[in-house]
Amino acid sequence: MAQGLSKRFGETEALVGVDFEIQRGKVLGLLGPNGAGKTTAVRILCTLLEPDAGRALIDGIDVIAEPRRARARIGLTGQFAAVEERLTGFENLQHVGRLFHLRTSEARRRARELLERFDLEEVGDRVAKTYSGGMRRRLDIAMSLIGRPSVLFLDEPTTGLDPRSRLGMWDVIEELGRGGTTTLLTTQYLDEADRLADEIVVIDHGKAIARGTADDLKRRVGGELVEVVLADPADAGRVIDLLEHRALARGQAVPGTSVVTIPVEDLTGIVPAVVRDLDAGGIRVLDVGTRRSTLDDVFFALTGRPAEDGQSAGDSEDGPGSEAAQLAASHQAQLEARS
Amino acid sequence: MTAIESPTRPAVRQETPSGLVWSIRDCWTEASRHLRALPRNPEVLAFSTIQPVMFVLLFAYVFGGSINVPGYDDYNQFLIPGIFAQTVLFGSTFAAVGLAEDLSKGIADRLRSLPMFEPAVLIGRTFADLIRNLITFVVMLAVAFAIGFRFEGTLGEALAATLLLLAFAYAFTWVNALLGVSVGSVEAANSASFTWIFPLTFVSSAFVDPSSMPSWLEPIARNNPFTIATNAVRALYNGRAAGSDLWLALAWAVGITLVFAFLASRKFTSSTR
């Protein structure tokens, strides 16, 4: 679908030779932090932006050479809900249907059908201005489905939604996936890509740095992590060796802290087992804990540095760097207080 | 890389979206988006009607008695066509704000990702703005009549004056459309459009005779296209000969429309943003 896409805005290299392909009926997740180039990729594929290099095909149609034909086959739900606030939900859908050149009766029928499918029947006659964020987002997706696109683009469909709306949106997207809608989904959240995407491409600074199924990625990173806070950071190497037989991949020492993270398959019974191992190895440990891996962990494992640009790891989870650093700092303080 | 084969369930489409008929229908669809919204947006309607009414009343009563213009016994007969002209020109600024909003909210991206005639987004909007301006004008005209304004020429001349007024405002809607698709934000669009529209409408013959202005300003005011249009409209409403002003004003309106419609459409459909 996309081959060697490159785009620069002045000094910023938004995309540097990105390739990917979506299998028919599958969901491809484009995972990356703020400013990674996700929206830029989506806008190129949707004919809104011309790349400096590379090409993009939708159903074999070159989007640069034949934008009109490509447009007849795509549905775009951009990063910000593009609903006309002054129109009702029904009118919004009908409007897009007419611009898709459906027959008037067909546009109305589709509008009603989609309102029902997206649980918006009751509010269909209210102006969209009065909708909640989740309702807007659902209407937005419904609008991009009016023309029965062969590829659907969803740019960060859950960013800015509260946790409940987010789960609702996941259900909607999952159902689309089950219905065989070919989808390109961008997201900043590993758990979202994990749940919704059949295949994931991780991008960072405009480059694809990893690709594979969610399981592939987790095998490299660990879906679950054991975090060991050491009394002496110098023990890190020994700890990683000691725990290697329990790990999915080699553990990592978080630079500048006394924390070691070990990706593991299954958390059941892991903490006592790790404590026993470390005890047997004679290592002084301040704390052993577990947590689910985040986008930051993926980045950390892939690039050796945390995902940049703040907020990227999601609303609740902090990156391993910051969290571990805090943990270590508090333990350090305790240690000092005791001695 | 393999191309993905065609879908098995194409959208129900009547024909390829390239025909002239479709382009016109797309323009109408876009215009109806705004026209439908018009009565639902009380602030916009208020701005388009109450404010002009206030203008007519304020100017007529505050300045009405104190200003003398050569050739006019009743200042109101001179002033009111000027207020008409200024108000419809102010009305042309909605396009800048509206388009900047479409762009910043992602509505423009959504529309441009559809297989529609892209300039329809601009044409539809400018058309809806024209209708709104017409409504504004009718309200203003009623108030003007209530305070004693009269058509002193034939009904045909008054009609011609009105058409010229709206055509001139329509031309400037395209200037604002270009602004709207060029600047980054709604706020910028708003201030940018008023930045040029204030001097354009005040350094003119709308409220006073330019010969009363400082000598360096006078030639600017006299050659201002807005002055030319105002003079033509004023002459026609008062049943006087508009002379070359009429054709010059029309030429300005057509020229501005063509040039700025081209520039704005090119900017809007370009894929460089």
Ligand SMILES: Nc1ncnc2c1ncn2[C@@H]1O[C@H](COP(=O)(O)OP(=O)(O)OP(=O)(O)O)[C@@H](O)[C@H]1O
């Ligand atoms: N129109 C533009 N002009 C200049 N720079 C741009 C433009 N669009 C994007 N960029 C830059 O290109 C880079 C990639 O931006 P892009 O919007 O694709 O990122 P993203 O992955 O979608 O991020 P986010 O998660 O914040 O939406 C960023 O550094 C951004 O600042």
Ligand SMILES: [Mg+2]
């Ligand atoms: Mg983005």
